[in-house]
Each structure stands twice: as structure tokens, then as C-alpha cells.
Amino acid sequence: xxxxxxxxxxxxxxxxxxxxxxxxxxxxxxxxxxxxxxxxxxxxxxxxxxxxxxxxxxxxxxxxxxxxxxxxxxxxxxxxxxxxxxxxxxxxxxxxxxxxxxxxxxxxxxxxxxxxxxxxxxxxxxxxxxxxxxxxxxxxxxxxxxxxxxxxxxxxxxxxxxxxxxxxxxxxxxxxxxxxxxxxxxxxxxxxxxxxxxxxxxxxxxxxxxxxxxxxxxxxxxxxxxxxxxxxxxxxxxxxxxxxxxxxxxxxxxx
Amino acid sequence: xxxxxxxxxxxxxxxxxxxxxxxxxxxxxxxxxxxxxxxxxxxxxxxxxxxxxxxxxxxxxxxxxxxxxxxxxxxxxxxxxxxxxxxxxxxxxxxxxxxxxxxxxxxxxxxxxxxxxxxxxxxxxxxxxxxxxxxxxxxxxxxxxxxxxxxxxxxxxxxxxxxxxxxxxxxxxxxxxxxxxxxxxxxxxxxxxxxxxxxxxxxxxxxxxxxxxxxxxxxxxxxxxxxxxxxxxxxxxxxxxxxxxxxxxxxxxxxxxxxxxxxxxxxxxxxxxxxxxxxxxxxxxxxxxxxxxxxxxxxxxxxxxxxxxxxxxxxxxxxxxxxxxxxxxxxxxxxxxxxxxxxxxxxxxxxxxxxxxxxxxxxxxxxxxxxxx
Numbered sequence: 001x002x003x004x005x006x007x008x009x010x011x012x013x014x015x016x017x018x019x020x021x022x023x024x025x026x027x028x029x030x031x032x033x034x035x036x037x038x039x040x041x042x043x044x045x046x047x048x049x050x051x052x053x054x055x056x057x058x059x060x061x062x063x064x065x066x067x068x069x070x071x072x073x074x075x076x077x078x079x080x081x082x083x084x085x086x087x088x089x090x091x092x093x094x095x096x097x098x099x100x101x102x103x104x105x106x107x108x109x110x111x112x113x114x115x116x117x118x119x120x121x122x123x124x125x126x127x128x129x130x131x132x133x134x135x136x137x138x139x140x141x142x143x144x145x146x147x148x149x150x151x152x153x154x155x156x157x158x159x160x161x162x163x164x165x166x167x168x169x170x171x172x173x174x175x176x177x178x179x180x181x182x183x184x185x186x187x188x189x190x191x192x193x194x195x196x197x198x199x200x201x202x203x204x205x206x207x208x209x210x211x212x213x214x215x216x217x218x219x220x221x222x223x224x225x226x227x228x229x230x231x232x233x234x235x236x237x238x239x240x241x242x243x244x245x246x247x248x249x250x251x252x253x254x255x
Numbered sequence: 256x257x258x259x260x261x262x263x264x265x266x267x268x269x270x271x272x273x274x275x276x277x278x279x280x281x282x283x284x285x286x287x288x289x290x291x292x293x294x295x296x297x298x299x300x301x302x303x304x305x306x307x308x309x310x311x312x313x314x315x316x317x318x319x320x321x322x323x324x325x326x327x328x329x330x331x332x333x334x335x336x337x338x339x340x341x342x343x344x345x346x347x348x349x350x351x352x353x354x355x356x357x358x359x360x361x362x363x364x365x366x367x368x369x370x371x372x373x374x375x376x377x378x379x380x381x382x383x384x385x386x387x388x389x390x391x392x393x394x395x396x397x398x399x400x401x402x403x404x405x406x407x408x409x410x411x412x413x414x415x416x417x418x419x420x421x422x423x424x425x426x427x428x429x430x431x432x433x434x435x436x437x438x439x440x441x442x443x444x445x446x447x448x449x450x451x452x453x454x455x456x457x458x459x460x461x462x463x464x465x466x467x468x469x470x471x472x473x474x475x476x477x478x479x480x481x482x483x484x485x486x487x488x489x490x491x492x493x494x495x496x497x498x499x500x501x502x503x504x505x506x507x508x509x510x511x512x513x514x515x516x517x518x519x520x521x522x523x524x525x526x527x528x529x530x531x532x533x534x535x536x537x538x539x540x541x542x543x544x545x546x547x548x549x550x551x552x553x554x555x556x557x558x559x560x561x562x563x564x565x566x567x568x569x570x571x572x573x574x575x576x577x578x579x580x581x582x583x584x585x586x587x588x589x590x591x592x593x594x595x596x597x598x599x600x601x602x603x604x605x606x607x608x609x610x611x612x613x614x615x616x617x618x619x620x621x622x623x624x625x626x627x628x
Contacts, residue, residue, distance in 0.1 A: 027355070029355070029358065029417070029420055030358070033358070033417070036413070052397055052398055052399045053398075053399050053402070053459075055399075056399045056402035056403055056405075056406050057402070059406040059407075059410065060402065060405060060406045060409060060446075063406065063409050063410050063413070064409060064439055064442070067409075067412065067413070067416065067435055067438075067439060068439070070416060070417075070420075070435075071416075071432065071435055071436075074416075074420055074428065074431075074432070075432070143398050144398070145398065145399060145459055
């Protein structure tokens, strides 16, 4: 069993080192790489404990989550702000240190006072994992995927549903935040446009309009020619560089 | 619990065994060195297969576009992949001055390693006897094998996004951001499309899923194999679409749309670092084809496989070739999707359909168990 111990210390050591690297790295993308590496090592420890399902879920969930983190860094953090970003104010340092110490204390207490508790009455819940979660008990219910599934959907079903609800609220909140005001109207305005630089109203007009293919987007109703005040398309097109594409590509004359 | 005893089940059976001691349908035990040899052979077969996949793609594309394809190197251009490989090895390795150098060097390896490591859980058959020794035709039989494949599939995109970031190039970054958004969306669809199969098979082990399909079903005079493509047709179609998007292939190759982004995330890469991206992409295609063949088409199942295990590999090869041909066929046929269409398909069409599929499958499974009526 010496190999097991050796590999455990290898995985554990790398996990701790990369967690440290995550904190001290000056580049947030490097921090994210260290973080995923740390989680990866933790997944390795899960595999060694015979919890393959947990390991796979750890990689799948956190790989996706940290990917989004990397995207946030790439899209939202201005590289020139980085030194500022990393020299925290004294208040932040003190509070951070205090909270970190508190967490360490909490974890230490939890480890020191840990006991294997709980378990199911095998007569009430036949076929569901009886604690402690040792390999024999796990094998008895048909493997650790089955064991996790049974426990989640019997004893912890309420907690599971509450978590689902919280996530759903998160999704709805994100959609509400991402919705531009009067979304419907904006989408309708955008569908008719071809590109920047067209004089107003020419891109959907009779012969000048692009043919809408069989699977094309829903075309805008063409502006009746009689109502139009713009001149039809000239041979030359002015190149207009704008921040807001809708300003120059909106069809309509009320602007 | 002390560390040593906590790690029960590890090491005794080697990497190939299942930790956790699942009692049913245990695969034959084999020594660790034998597993390493099998895995080594798989890796090399995969690398050679990847090299000839490039030739296959060029030849089929050429035939579809009424051209000849490579003809000069060797008989009928048969040595072209080798010549390409040697050429790439000899090219100068350029690193942009503004690049994040460590990440730039590290990123191509991510996509390559995560691609090739996935072959470990693909079964090429059951247990055979070679010179009196029991040999498993798979490197590892994890009881979460399918999740393993999905997990490493989604890790592969780190190679793209990190390479794109490290290049310090706007086109690369745009390609990388597209790849990330695309993979995050489509991996959800990919994973959920398989839930129906998991529900029917009752296991996440790829080998067991394949074995469940080797049974014949009798419908009156009609004898059908229990392939999951027949019981999960919707899941199969969705899986295929999502898998093409996940491997960034046409018509979902937005991350390297050369008409807009030069060549997307690998614009700044040259020489062998570039070829790692290339290797990763093609190995991913082969792995996804293997995965689809094993999960939906019965893997090695086919007439005569009970007598000759080699025939099983031939059947698997034929199924994989079908999927690879399908990839090339799509590339030659369909124009690239627009970006909003790509996202719309994933979230508005495929995701509701997969959820519907799960609902119906779960209901049928419950009825089959007699738990509903």
C-alpha cells in the first residue's frame, strides 16, 4: 500500500501547491489555470477513495465553471488595471486574513471532531446505502453512482430541490439582467439589416433587397416606396463607422 | 480513516481495474504491465489513424469537389500524411513577442493530451486470450466511463481558449471566445442527450453499455439488435449534432472561421505546436466517432463476432469510418452557421428536445419496471 500513500501525497501536495499558486499569481488567467489544476488533483484523490462519480462530476462542473471565470477575466478585466487589482487596501488585507483564519479554525475543528454518523435503517430504506460509506457498503447498493443517486433522491431530496430552485432563480435573474430594454422591439429592428453603411431603408427595398432565401430570417415588411423620402441607392456607398449599429441601419424615417 | 486504507481498491487491480469493487459483470483481472501495453497500442493506432484521417478527408473532399486530392507522395498520395508530419517538424517554431510564453507553450499540449487520454475507456471488445494470457481489449473499465469521456471532452477547450489568450492576437482571442461559448452550450446538450441511453442501460460504464447492446430483440418474425440507435433515435441525432459542434468541425467551425478570423485560435501557432492542435482536433473526431459507435451502434457487435474477436474490431472500424465519412461529407456540403444561429440551435431546439427525450425515456422505463400502472 506504499504506492497509494505516495500517490496520495503527490496529488494532495500538488493540490495545495497549485492552490497557493492561484493566490500568489499576478495574472488572473494564470490563477484560473492553477485553480483548475488544483481541482483536478482533488478529483484524483476522489478516484483513489473509490468515488469515481464524484471525481467525474468535479471535473465536468468545475471545468465549465472555471472556463466561464477565464472568460470573465479576458472580457472584463483591463490588463492595465492589473497591478491595482492586486495591491489590496489595508482593510481588505486585514479582513481577508481574519476570514481566512476563521475558515482554517472551522475546518480544523470539523476535522478534529469528525465522526461517522447517520445511515439508513436498512428495513425502512432497503437498497439504500447504509453508513459508513466504506467500499463494502457502496458495493452492496451497486456502485458509487447508484449510492449517490439513492441518497440524493431519498434523504436529501428536499435539499436537492431547494438547490435546484436557487439555481433556477439565478438563471432567471441572469436573463432579466441580460435583457435589453424593450427587447422585442430591438430584435425586430435588427432582423432587417444587412450591414453598416447602407443609406437608410435601402436594404429591404424591392429589387435592391437581398433575396430572402427559403430559410432566411423573417424579412421586414418593405417600406412602401411612395412613403419614402430617401433617395434610392446610389452607386457609391458611404462607409460609416459607428459605435451603435442600430443608428444607421434602422429602417424607418422617424429618427 | 487513515490514508492507506481509505484508498481501498486502488493498486490491487491496477489502473485498469475498477476501484470501488462493483460486483456485477466484472472484467477479467490483468496485470498492470499488460494494461500499459494495450493502452500503448491503442495510442499508436489512434495516432496513425489520425494521420490517415487527414488523407481520407482530403481524398473524400477532393472526390466530392471533382478534384484529385494528393497524388504525388507515394502511390496515390498514400505517404502524404507522413510527408506533412515531417514538414511540420522541420518548420520554425515562432512565439510572438507579446505572447504569454508559458501558457503559449502549454496550451497545445492540453488539447492533445485531453484528446488522446479519452481512448482509455473505449472498449474494442471483451476479454480475449493471447498466448494463454487473458487480455482485456480496453485500457480501463471505469464505472463512470461515459462521464470520463464527457469530462475530458470539455477540458479540451482549455487548450483552445488558453492558446487564444496567450497569442496576444485579436483574431485568436475572438476565435477562443467563440470556442468557449460554443463548447459550454453544446456540452450540456451532449451530456443530456446521453441520459436516455444511461437510463436504458442502467450503467455509466462504456463497456457495459456496449455489452447491453449485443442482445438480440425478437419482435415476432423480426430479430433486431438491441442497438440504442433504434430505441433512442432522437438522442442519436442530437448527440451527433452536438458532437460535431463540440469538436469545432464544419458547419460549426466558427472558432477557426478563416473567412473572418484568419484561422481563429491557432493563427499565431506554427510548426509542431500548430500540429498539436491539428492532432487534437482529428483525434477528437475519431474518439467521438468511436463513442457514438459504441453507445448507439453496438460497438463491436455484428454477425460472427462470437467466433472471431477480430471481426468485432472490423465491425467497429466500419462504424467509425461511417461517422468519419459523415464528418467530411458535412464539411463538403454545408456552409458555416452564423454565430447567433449556432447558439439558437443549441438552446432553443436541441436542449428542449433532449429534455423531452429524457422525460419520455424515464417514463417508459418506469412503465417497464411496473412502477407506474
